[in-house]
Amino acid sequence: MTDRLWDKDVQEFIEACKHEKLADIEVGYSGIGSAFLSVSARYRTRRGRLIPIGYRWVESGKWGTHAEVYLGTVPAPAGHDAKDFFRLAWKTRLWWERNHVAYALLAVTTLYFKAHAVRDRMQLEHLENLKKDQEFSAALLKGGIDDGLDVDQRREAISQARDAALRTLNDLAHLYGAHSEPGGE
Template identity: 45%
Template sequence: MENRLTDRLWDRDVQAFIAACRQERLSDITVSQKEADNGQSLLAVSATYRSGKGRIQPVGYRWVTSRSGLAGEVYVGKAKAPAGLELDGLFWLALRAGLWGERRHLAFALLALADLRSKADGVRGRLQLEYLGTLGGKASMAQAQELTLQTLNDLAYLYGTRTTPAA
Protein backbone atom coordinates (compact mmCIF):
# COMPACT_ATOMS: atom_id res chain seq x y z
CA MET A 1 0.00 0.00 0.00
CA GLU A 2 2.80 2.42 0.86
CA ASN A 3 4.44 2.06 -2.55
CA ARG A 4 1.23 2.90 -4.39
CA LEU A 5 0.61 5.91 -2.17
CA THR A 6 4.22 7.06 -2.44
CA ASP A 7 3.97 6.80 -6.22
CA ARG A 8 0.86 8.98 -5.97
CA LEU A 9 3.11 11.90 -4.90
CA TRP A 10 4.31 12.15 -8.48
CA ASP A 11 0.80 12.28 -9.88
CA ARG A 12 0.13 15.50 -11.80
CA ASP A 13 -2.91 16.43 -9.68
CA VAL A 14 -1.02 15.86 -6.43
CA GLN A 15 1.85 18.00 -7.71
CA ALA A 16 -0.64 20.77 -8.56
CA PHE A 17 -2.03 20.57 -5.01
CA ILE A 18 1.49 20.76 -3.56
CA ALA A 19 2.30 23.78 -5.75
CA ALA A 20 -0.88 25.52 -4.55
CA CYS A 21 0.22 24.98 -0.93
CA ARG A 22 3.31 27.09 -1.57
CA GLN A 23 1.54 30.46 -1.79
CA GLU A 24 3.90 32.96 -0.19
CA ARG A 25 1.37 34.77 2.01
CA LEU A 26 -0.49 31.69 3.27
CA SER A 27 0.66 29.49 6.12
CA ASP A 28 -0.81 26.81 8.39
CA ILE A 29 -3.10 25.46 5.66
CA THR A 30 -5.77 23.04 6.87
CA VAL A 31 -8.24 21.08 4.76
CA SER A 32 -11.51 20.08 6.40
CA GLN A 33 -14.71 18.40 5.30
CA LYS A 34 -18.38 19.31 5.68
CA GLU A 35 -21.26 16.96 5.03
CA ALA A 36 -24.11 18.40 2.97
CA ASP A 37 -27.75 17.47 3.57
CA ASN A 38 -27.71 15.32 0.43
CA GLY A 39 -24.82 13.22 1.78
CA GLN A 40 -22.17 14.87 -0.37
CA SER A 41 -18.97 15.85 1.42
CA LEU A 42 -17.50 19.25 0.58
CA LEU A 43 -13.99 20.44 1.27
CA ALA A 44 -13.15 23.68 3.03
CA VAL A 45 -9.71 25.26 3.40
CA SER A 46 -8.46 27.55 6.15
CA ALA A 47 -5.08 29.21 6.52
CA THR A 48 -3.26 32.11 8.10
CA TYR A 49 -2.52 35.21 6.04
CA ARG A 50 0.57 37.22 6.97
CA SER A 51 0.51 40.81 5.74
CA GLY A 52 3.62 42.68 4.67
CA LYS A 53 3.57 44.50 8.01
CA GLY A 54 3.43 41.25 9.96
CA ARG A 55 -0.31 41.25 10.77
CA ILE A 56 -1.75 37.76 10.94
CA GLN A 57 -5.35 37.13 9.87
CA PRO A 58 -7.29 33.87 9.56
CA VAL A 59 -8.52 33.36 6.00
CA GLY A 60 -10.46 30.58 4.38
CA TYR A 61 -12.90 29.08 1.94
CA ARG A 62 -15.88 27.47 3.65
CA TRP A 63 -19.40 26.30 2.95
CA VAL A 64 -22.39 28.06 4.51
CA THR A 65 -26.11 27.41 4.33
CA SER A 66 -28.01 29.95 2.26
CA ARG A 67 -31.58 30.19 1.00
CA SER A 68 -30.67 28.22 -2.11
CA GLY A 69 -28.63 25.55 -0.29
CA LEU A 70 -24.94 25.40 0.43
CA ALA A 71 -22.82 28.21 -0.97
CA GLY A 72 -19.09 28.83 -0.96
CA GLU A 73 -17.80 31.74 1.07
CA VAL A 74 -14.37 33.32 1.53
CA TYR A 75 -13.46 35.10 4.73
CA VAL A 76 -10.71 37.24 6.19
CA GLY A 77 -11.01 37.52 9.96
CA LYS A 78 -14.64 38.44 10.55
CA ALA A 79 -15.19 39.90 7.06
CA LYS A 80 -16.82 37.50 4.59
CA ALA A 81 -18.08 37.44 1.02
CA PRO A 82 -19.48 34.91 -1.46
CA ALA A 83 -16.85 32.77 -3.16
CA GLY A 84 -16.24 33.40 -6.82
CA LEU A 85 -15.94 37.17 -6.57
CA GLU A 86 -13.94 39.10 -9.13
CA LEU A 87 -10.92 41.10 -7.95
CA ASP A 88 -13.05 44.19 -7.20
CA GLY A 89 -15.13 42.18 -4.75
CA LEU A 90 -12.01 40.80 -3.10
CA PHE A 91 -10.65 44.35 -2.79
CA TRP A 92 -13.87 45.29 -0.97
CA LEU A 93 -13.33 42.32 1.35
CA ALA A 94 -9.78 43.58 2.05
CA LEU A 95 -11.23 46.98 2.98
CA ARG A 96 -13.74 45.39 5.38
CA ALA A 97 -10.93 43.36 6.95
CA GLY A 98 -8.82 46.49 7.47
CA LEU A 99 -6.17 45.41 4.97
CA TRP A 100 -6.72 47.94 2.17
CA GLY A 101 -2.98 48.47 1.73
CA GLU A 102 -2.62 44.72 1.22
CA ARG A 103 -5.59 44.36 -1.12
CA ARG A 104 -3.66 42.97 -4.08
CA HIS A 105 -1.71 40.41 -2.03
CA LEU A 106 -4.81 39.45 -0.07
CA ALA A 107 -6.88 39.05 -3.23
CA PHE A 108 -4.31 36.72 -4.76
CA ALA A 109 -4.07 34.76 -1.50
CA LEU A 110 -7.86 34.29 -1.49
CA LEU A 111 -7.82 33.22 -5.12
CA ALA A 112 -5.04 30.76 -4.21
CA LEU A 113 -7.27 29.36 -1.42
CA ALA A 114 -10.09 28.72 -3.88
CA ASP A 115 -7.61 27.08 -6.25
CA LEU A 116 -6.20 25.01 -3.39
CA ARG A 117 -9.69 23.79 -2.45
CA SER A 118 -10.40 22.86 -6.04
CA LYS A 119 -7.13 20.96 -6.42
CA ALA A 120 -7.68 19.16 -3.10
CA ASP A 121 -11.11 18.12 -4.30
CA GLY A 122 -9.60 16.64 -7.46
CA VAL A 123 -7.01 14.66 -5.52
CA ARG A 124 -9.48 13.55 -2.87
CA GLY A 125 -11.61 11.36 -5.15
CA ARG A 126 -8.68 9.38 -6.47
CA LEU A 127 -7.11 8.91 -3.04
CA GLN A 128 -10.38 7.69 -1.55
CA LEU A 129 -10.76 5.10 -4.28
CA GLU A 130 -7.18 3.98 -3.76
CA TYR A 131 -7.66 3.67 0.00
CA LEU A 132 -10.89 1.73 -0.47
CA GLY A 133 -9.24 -0.60 -2.96
CA THR A 134 -6.14 -1.12 -0.85
CA LEU A 135 -7.94 -1.73 2.42
CA GLY A 136 -10.62 -3.83 0.73
CA GLY A 137 -13.50 -5.02 2.88
CA LYS A 138 -11.74 -3.85 6.03
CA ALA A 139 -12.49 -0.20 5.33
CA SER A 140 -15.68 1.75 5.22
CA MET A 141 -16.10 4.91 3.20
CA ALA A 142 -15.74 6.96 6.40
CA GLN A 143 -12.32 5.41 7.06
CA ALA A 144 -11.20 6.12 3.49
CA GLN A 145 -12.41 9.73 3.79
CA GLU A 146 -10.55 10.14 7.08
CA LEU A 147 -7.31 8.76 5.63
CA THR A 148 -7.67 10.95 2.55
CA LEU A 149 -8.23 14.09 4.62
CA GLN A 150 -5.23 13.19 6.77
CA THR A 151 -3.09 12.75 3.64
CA LEU A 152 -4.17 16.14 2.24
CA ASN A 153 -3.38 17.85 5.55
CA ASP A 154 -0.02 16.08 5.78
CA LEU A 155 0.88 17.31 2.28
CA ALA A 156 -0.23 20.85 3.15
CA TYR A 157 1.88 20.70 6.31
CA LEU A 158 4.95 19.35 4.55
CA TYR A 159 4.89 21.63 1.51
CA GLY A 160 3.22 24.76 2.89
CA THR A 161 4.70 27.28 5.29
CA ARG A 162 4.00 27.55 8.98
CA THR A 163 3.58 30.63 11.11
CA THR A 164 6.36 30.92 13.60
CA PRO A 165 5.68 32.77 16.82
CA ALA A 166 7.26 36.21 17.04
CA ALA A 167 10.33 36.26 19.23
Protein backbone atom coordinates in the same frame (compact mmCIF):
# COMPACT_ATOMS: atom_id res chain seq x y z
CA MET B 1 2.04 8.01 -0.48
CA THR B 2 5.40 8.38 -2.21
CA ASP B 3 3.91 6.94 -5.42
CA ARG B 4 1.22 9.60 -5.33
CA LEU B 5 3.73 12.45 -5.05
CA TRP B 6 4.23 12.25 -8.80
CA ASP B 7 0.53 12.50 -9.67
CA LYS B 8 -0.33 15.71 -11.47
CA ASP B 9 -3.16 16.54 -9.02
CA VAL B 10 -0.89 16.06 -6.01
CA GLN B 11 1.87 18.18 -7.55
CA GLU B 12 -0.63 20.98 -8.24
CA PHE B 13 -1.89 20.78 -4.64
CA ILE B 14 1.69 20.98 -3.33
CA GLU B 15 2.43 24.01 -5.52
CA ALA B 16 -0.72 25.73 -4.24
CA CYS B 17 0.43 25.08 -0.64
CA LYS B 18 3.64 27.04 -1.29
CA HIS B 19 1.93 30.45 -1.58
CA GLU B 20 4.12 32.98 0.22
CA LYS B 21 1.27 34.79 2.03
CA LEU B 22 -0.39 31.65 3.45
CA ALA B 23 0.63 29.79 6.59
CA ASP B 24 -0.84 26.92 8.63
CA ILE B 25 -2.97 25.45 5.84
CA GLU B 26 -5.54 22.90 6.98
CA VAL B 27 -8.08 20.93 4.98
CA GLY B 28 -11.25 19.76 6.72
CA TYR B 29 -14.96 19.37 6.26
CA SER B 30 -17.51 22.16 6.61
CA GLY B 31 -20.02 21.28 9.31
CA ILE B 32 -20.58 18.05 11.18
CA GLY B 33 -21.00 15.04 8.93
CA SER B 34 -20.57 17.16 5.83
CA ALA B 35 -19.10 15.88 2.58
CA PHE B 36 -18.00 19.41 1.59
CA LEU B 37 -14.30 20.17 1.92
CA SER B 38 -13.11 23.41 3.43
CA VAL B 39 -9.68 25.03 3.48
CA SER B 40 -8.43 27.29 6.24
CA ALA B 41 -5.11 29.05 6.58
CA ARG B 42 -3.59 32.23 7.94
CA TYR B 43 -2.85 35.25 5.75
CA ARG B 44 0.38 37.05 6.62
CA THR B 45 0.03 40.84 6.25
CA ARG B 46 2.92 43.11 5.27
CA ARG B 47 3.35 43.95 8.94
CA GLY B 48 3.54 40.27 9.89
CA ARG B 49 0.07 39.98 11.43
CA LEU B 50 -1.73 36.66 10.83
CA ILE B 51 -5.40 36.75 9.83
CA PRO B 52 -7.64 33.68 9.30
CA ILE B 53 -8.46 33.10 5.63
CA GLY B 54 -10.32 30.29 3.96
CA TYR B 55 -12.91 28.67 1.73
CA ARG B 56 -15.89 26.97 3.36
CA TRP B 57 -19.46 25.88 2.83
CA VAL B 58 -22.20 27.44 4.94
CA GLU B 59 -25.93 26.98 5.35
CA SER B 60 -28.28 29.95 5.16
CA GLY B 61 -32.05 30.20 5.12
CA LYS B 62 -32.08 32.43 2.06
CA TRP B 63 -29.51 30.70 -0.18
CA GLY B 64 -29.30 27.17 1.19
CA THR B 65 -25.84 25.61 1.23
CA HIS B 66 -23.32 27.78 -0.58
CA ALA B 67 -19.58 28.37 -0.75
CA GLU B 68 -17.91 31.43 0.71
CA VAL B 69 -14.43 32.78 1.22
CA TYR B 70 -13.50 34.67 4.35
CA LEU B 71 -10.75 36.89 5.63
CA GLY B 72 -10.79 37.46 9.38
CA THR B 73 -14.43 37.71 10.36
CA VAL B 74 -15.60 39.07 7.00
CA PRO B 75 -17.17 36.50 4.61
CA ALA B 76 -17.99 36.92 0.93
CA PRO B 77 -19.51 34.65 -1.73
CA ALA B 78 -16.88 32.37 -3.23
CA GLY B 79 -16.72 34.08 -6.59
CA HIS B 80 -13.73 34.13 -8.86
CA ASP B 81 -13.78 37.83 -9.67
CA ALA B 82 -10.89 39.98 -8.43
CA LYS B 83 -13.22 42.90 -7.64
CA ASP B 84 -15.03 40.71 -5.07
CA PHE B 85 -11.68 39.93 -3.47
CA PHE B 86 -10.80 43.66 -3.48
CA ARG B 87 -14.07 44.39 -1.64
CA LEU B 88 -13.08 41.84 0.99
CA ALA B 89 -9.70 43.56 1.38
CA TRP B 90 -11.50 46.88 1.81
CA LYS B 91 -13.85 45.50 4.48
CA THR B 92 -10.94 44.07 6.46
CA ARG B 93 -9.02 47.37 6.24
CA LEU B 94 -6.28 45.91 4.07
CA TRP B 95 -6.85 48.20 1.08
CA TRP B 96 -3.13 48.82 0.59
CA GLU B 97 -2.63 45.07 0.33
CA ARG B 98 -5.60 44.44 -1.95
CA ASN B 99 -3.50 42.72 -4.63
CA HIS B 100 -1.88 40.42 -2.07
CA VAL B 101 -5.28 39.71 -0.48
CA ALA B 102 -6.80 38.93 -3.89
CA TYR B 103 -3.96 36.54 -4.75
CA ALA B 104 -4.18 34.86 -1.31
CA LEU B 105 -7.95 34.38 -1.72
CA LEU B 106 -7.38 33.01 -5.20
CA ALA B 107 -4.72 30.67 -3.76
CA VAL B 108 -7.16 29.43 -1.08
CA THR B 109 -9.79 28.83 -3.75
CA THR B 110 -7.23 26.97 -5.86
CA LEU B 111 -6.23 24.91 -2.81
CA TYR B 112 -9.87 23.96 -2.34
CA PHE B 113 -10.27 22.70 -5.91
CA LYS B 114 -6.90 20.92 -5.96
CA ALA B 115 -7.68 19.26 -2.60
CA HIS B 116 -11.01 18.15 -4.02
CA ALA B 117 -9.32 16.53 -7.01
CA VAL B 118 -6.74 14.72 -4.86
CA ARG B 119 -9.35 13.60 -2.31
CA ASP B 120 -11.69 12.21 -4.95
CA ARG B 121 -8.91 10.31 -6.68
CA MET B 122 -7.58 8.84 -3.43
CA GLN B 123 -11.05 7.77 -2.30
CA LEU B 124 -11.67 6.14 -5.67
CA GLU B 125 -8.39 4.22 -5.43
CA HIS B 126 -9.22 3.07 -1.90
CA LEU B 127 -12.69 1.94 -2.91
CA GLU B 128 -11.29 0.13 -5.96
CA ASN B 129 -9.00 -1.78 -3.60
CA LEU B 130 -12.03 -2.65 -1.48
CA LYS B 131 -13.78 -3.87 -4.62
CA LYS B 132 -11.24 -6.69 -4.77
CA ASP B 133 -12.79 -7.97 -1.53
CA GLN B 134 -15.61 -10.20 -2.87
CA GLU B 135 -18.00 -9.65 0.03
CA PHE B 136 -17.71 -5.88 -0.23
CA SER B 137 -18.04 -6.08 -4.01
CA ALA B 138 -21.21 -8.18 -3.74
CA ALA B 139 -22.66 -5.65 -1.30
CA LEU B 140 -22.04 -2.84 -3.77
CA LEU B 141 -23.60 -4.77 -6.65
CA LYS B 142 -26.77 -5.58 -4.73
CA GLY B 143 -26.98 -1.96 -3.71
CA GLY B 144 -30.22 -1.81 -1.71
CA ILE B 145 -30.26 -0.66 1.90
CA ASP B 146 -32.27 -3.70 2.98
CA ASP B 147 -30.18 -6.31 1.17
CA GLY B 148 -29.29 -8.19 4.35
CA LEU B 149 -25.65 -7.12 4.24
CA ASP B 150 -23.90 -5.03 6.86
CA VAL B 151 -24.59 -1.40 5.85
CA ASP B 152 -22.51 -0.16 8.77
CA GLN B 153 -19.52 -2.09 7.41
CA ARG B 154 -19.90 -0.33 4.06
CA ARG B 155 -20.18 3.06 5.72
CA GLU B 156 -17.12 2.30 7.82
CA ALA B 157 -15.08 1.42 4.71
CA ILE B 158 -16.15 4.64 3.00
CA SER B 159 -15.39 6.61 6.17
CA GLN B 160 -11.90 5.08 6.33
CA ALA B 161 -11.25 6.13 2.73
CA ARG B 162 -12.46 9.64 3.52
CA ASP B 163 -10.29 9.91 6.64
CA ALA B 164 -7.19 8.55 4.89
CA ALA B 165 -7.57 11.08 2.07
CA LEU B 166 -8.03 13.96 4.54
CA ARG B 167 -4.98 12.89 6.56
CA THR B 168 -2.87 12.76 3.41
CA LEU B 169 -4.00 16.22 2.31
CA ASN B 170 -3.20 17.70 5.71
CA ASP B 171 0.17 15.94 5.80
CA LEU B 172 1.05 17.40 2.40
CA ALA B 173 -0.13 20.87 3.45
CA HIS B 174 1.96 20.63 6.62
CA LEU B 175 5.06 19.42 4.78
CA TYR B 176 4.98 21.90 1.91
CA GLY B 177 3.16 24.91 3.34
CA ALA B 178 4.56 27.70 5.51
CA HIS B 179 4.04 27.75 9.26
CA SER B 180 3.54 30.70 11.58
CA GLU B 181 6.08 31.19 14.28
CA PRO B 182 5.04 30.34 17.85
CA GLY B 183 3.49 33.44 19.41
CA GLY B 184 3.07 34.94 15.92
CA GLU B 185 -0.22 36.68 16.73
